[in-house]
Amino acid sequence: MLLQESLHPSLTDPILDVMNFLNEVALRFPEAISFAPGRPNEQFYDARQLSSYLDEYVRYLSQERGLTEPQIRTQLFQYGRTNGQIHELIARMLEKDEGIRTTPESIVVTVGCQEGMFISLRALFSKPDEVLLVGMPCYIGITGAARLLGIEIVPVPEREDGLDLEALEARLRALQAEGKRARALYLVTDFSNPSGRSLPLPARRRLLEIAARAELLIIEDNPYGFFFREGPRKPTLKSMDDRQQVIYLGSFSKSAFPGLRVGYAVVDQQVVNATGKRHLLAEEFSKIKSLLSVNTPSISQAIIGGMLVMHGGGLLEANREAIRFYKENMDAALQALERHFPRNEAWAQGVTWNVPDGGFFLVMKLPIEADDALLEQSARSYQVLWTPMRYFYLGTGGEHEIRLSCSYLTPARIEEGISRLARLIKAAVEQQPSRTLKAS
């Protein structure tokens, strides 16, 4: 028998329950319409594709890379290079799809983007005066990882148009006054999880300047960048980064599929040691990665590799259908919200939502508290799931907000789901007039 208090203290932090909530809630209520997890839609997947991609990668290794059959067997089955075997293909993809120019040696192929977050934090943080800045509300993958490593997190509020740069500058000044050091800032630049917000282009330029002055590294996480609803796409911070201030985290979970668990980090920063010798920060990442997962599964890398080769080096074109699908889903959600929350009805007056330019998520503000009790009622009595926004705040915040993910459904299910949500909220508002008044 072990006492809970004898285990690592992060394990009783509510943040650490949220990842599993997001990952597993759909398994607990399989019949409900789920706006909860940020999952890609499965209609684009076909088990028969797997072997075509594998075959294509084998053909590439043989014909384009000149590997012999035993060498290919080693590549597929054996332990491999810690930082990955498809780093060259990923470098090529980044130039084609994102205008990011980097070297293959700067790329670390990770077990999903999540491993990239964990490695980044372990590499960069070691002293008690160092803090991690995050836009608030924030994806739980980074705040949870910081908790596991005992790293202090300092939130910077978001505005309607993304990270509040005034607030960032004020925080940096305040930290300096306190004798603390802002070591890195994590943010999702495009269609953020959970808020759906994107940083405007001029703010991106200004953020890079602020970071340069403050010697602040930026951890840019970009899982949703392909899926714009209103174009044109904005350049990533990394594509504008001429001073190696940005560690860029990418994922194949949305552009390919999550079951592979393949992501990558672009880590082109130079590290200089005591004797003045330089090397890439990516090499330091490989030391940490070797102690987490040894290397990213080669079968997963081979499937992504085959996919990249088959689609001419990039995945943007191959995702055209998915991009249209997610756009239509978001459109359907926004239209259904207009229809099912009529502005002229009293119960719906305190309900508002944002209109993201793309991605998987939007945020609704409610005139009632969006707590676990409401979610339980929603799941059991209305068969509709969503995520309380307070899960994405540290301490207080988001108590009257919910996150809707529109990615995992069809327009017809979205319509039905929003109608169920309207019935839930109408009932809850009308049963609790005092709470409505308090909140509005």
Add this chain to the structure above:
Amino acid sequence: MLLQESLHPSLTDPILDVMNFLNEVALRFPEAISFAPGRPNEQFYDARQLSSYLDEYVRYLSQERGLTEPQIRTQLFQYGRTNGQIHELIARMLEKDEGIRTTPESIVVTVGCQEGMFISLRALFSKPDEVLLVGMPCYIGITGAARLLGIEIVPVPEREDGLDLEALEARLRALQAEGKRARALYLVTDFSNPSGRSLPLPARRRLLEIAARAELLIIEDNPYGFFFREGPRKPTLKSMDDRQQVIYLGSFSKSAFPGLRVGYAVVDQQVVNATGKRHLLAEEFSKIKSLLSVNTPSISQAIIGGMLVMHGGGLLEANREAIRFYKENMDAALQALERHFPRNEAWAQGVTWNVPDGGFFLVMKLPIEADDALLEQSARSYQVLWTPMRYFYLGTGGEHEIRLSCSYLTPARIEEGISRLARLIKAAVEQQPSRTLKAS
């Protein structure tokens, strides 16, 4: 530009270079005969098997588990249960192959055994007075992971027959006197990496008793247990563990293949929280895992799942040929050592080696220093690779020892490799008579 000293201090610890050395040395000297990495042999692998295993898993999900086609697609392509989807199959395998009885809920499917080590350490260690005991010499995967988390490591020496239990008891008393707490002991019970040693059966019983008295958890790592040279196999600590003192770490890297990166942990300990409610430690593991890798790649799990189903639930029988192969390799190495290091020749007099009952590794003692310079000379001039044993010690130890891994070669290559090794050592001994005298 980042200063090395601004990064996590573990990154300058020599331990952290060793994993990549082991993982990548064979890539740097592809033509050399390599006794260095503990890799399984590739002759048992066939790319065509991959799709048969996938097909078999799909058939199992459909016919034996009753899943519909869309449910199977979710299982294969989507994010999934954090602790894995083949936990029931693994529980069945453990009973069949190892006589370990456990529940599927106690099993955490991990990204290789390495992730299981990291999660175990993060879950169990949080206070500065807690130390991790390890048998010395020790596998670098656990000591490296402890360094990443700033966990103090206390070595317990091995004797020729495995962990020295007298020394363990003395260490436990000394730690108690110092006000420190031995939280867990890591060891490879069978055919240890790097020493090749196994703990005798009576010592296993006594170790469990010592652990019970000291409230010490044991992290038992068993990657090589299948591969016995002299039978019968000994029972694992976990199969004898009726007090939930053992966290058992398993790997499919040797019984299936490394490129999948699938391992598992058996974590059946009960945790009791402040209100007296109990739950499995495996649930705490899932919180940590969700922040490292979200879940183990489903494609990798599906291939292992299909393999388990196809082979009737276990893998021991399916590994008969591999077991014989590794036995013959170890026999070949031992015979080649006898032949190429003749006892009647002066230069060979200080050379000895152990005779493991199985596994991949044996250890040679040399009359010269087995340092990086000798390894470099060995690789370049003799085209033969091995691992300096000092890599597996903390501080001093192993300076005159080398680890030979016999798994990755054929008997003919082993013969040639040992003959090259003999030429290297003969030349080195004869060139450095003073060092020989010093060491012998």
